[in-house]
Amino acid sequence: MATIGVKGSQELARLRCLALVAQGLMHAQPFGRDCREHGKRLTISVMCKSILFRSAIALSWRFFAQGRDLSTPQC
Amino acid sequence: MTYQRRNAELRRAVKTLVNDKLAQGSLEQIKLTRGEVFIVKAGALEHPLPRLNNRMVILSPFDNSVIQRERLKVLFDYDYQIECYVPAARRQYGYFCLPLLYRDAFVGRMDCKAHRKDRRLKIKSLYFEQQGLDEDQIVKAFIDAIKGFCLFQECDSVFLQAVYPIRLGQGLCSALTLSIGDTP
Incomplete structure (x- = not known):
């Protein structure tokens, strides 16, 4: 198995960051983990994107469907 | 693991x-x-790492990031031990010191007690240990952190008893007075 020697302080700093990320402390909210907060933000962001995407689809559908009879196949 | x-x-x-x-x-x-x-x-x-955050985090003494003393010493050059199990005479920092994390470094520790009846947070001792960091930034981050900590502990005022290095005492006291709104 390969062992990588850490030579510089830069690598040690990265290792520190990894340790903090693993503990959920890199973007930590005060007094706790940010997972829940981050999860909330992510959910809201996904919801907003989803609403925007649906609205865009609906608007473009209306725009392109205007004046056409959608019940019959188009030639 | x-x-x-x-x-x-x-x-x-x-x-x-x-x-x-x-x-x-x-x-x-x-x-x-x-x-x-x-x-x-x-x-x-x-891999690219997340951007470092300038906020200070006041951690629990039982946080997973500090329970492995040796790893903490090696990686962060920070020797931390909760001293409530240490006989009073041998305590170095205080009964229930909380580690202070700033960016990617443990920069100090704080021994404090929340007096719930008086809604008053007493910082018995506050230690900043890391050399080479911008003290003004650290003090600012600490003030922000302690404001949130007071809310969390339902305290309206802070009393700062001792701070090391001592030169930070005056600045911290006035900043705490302005921020929390009571005379320390």
Whole structure:
């Protein structure tokens, strides 16, 4: 198995960051983990994107469907 | 991973699994110059890391990031031990010191007590240990952190008893007075 020697302080700093990320402390909210907060933000962001995407689809559908009879196949 | 787990079977199983993954190359060993070995996901050191946050975090003494004393010493150059189990005469920092994390470094510790009846937070001693960091930034981050901490502890005022290095005392006291709104 390969062992990588850490030579510089830069690598040690990265290792520190990894340790903090693993503990959920890199973007930590005060007094706790940010997972829940981050999860909330992510959910809201996904919801907003989803609403925007649906609205865009609906608007473009209306725009392109205007004046056409959608019940019959188009030639 | 199996730190302080007494289940020998579990420890053996985890060791075997880790060795297998090391052999497969999905994990790799990182050896520090002082000889300590850490195991990380392969290529983890090459991945971009999250941006460092300028906020200070007041941690619990039982936080997972500080319970492994040796690892903490090696990685962060920070010697931390909760001293409520240490006889009073041998305590160095205080009964219930909380570690202070700023960016990617443990910059100090704070021994405090919340007096719930008076809604008053007493900081018995506050230590800033890291050299070479911008003290103004650290003080600012600490003030922000302590404001949130007071809310969390339902305290309206802060009393700062001792701070090390002493030169930070005056600035901290006036900043706390302005921020929390009471005379420290």
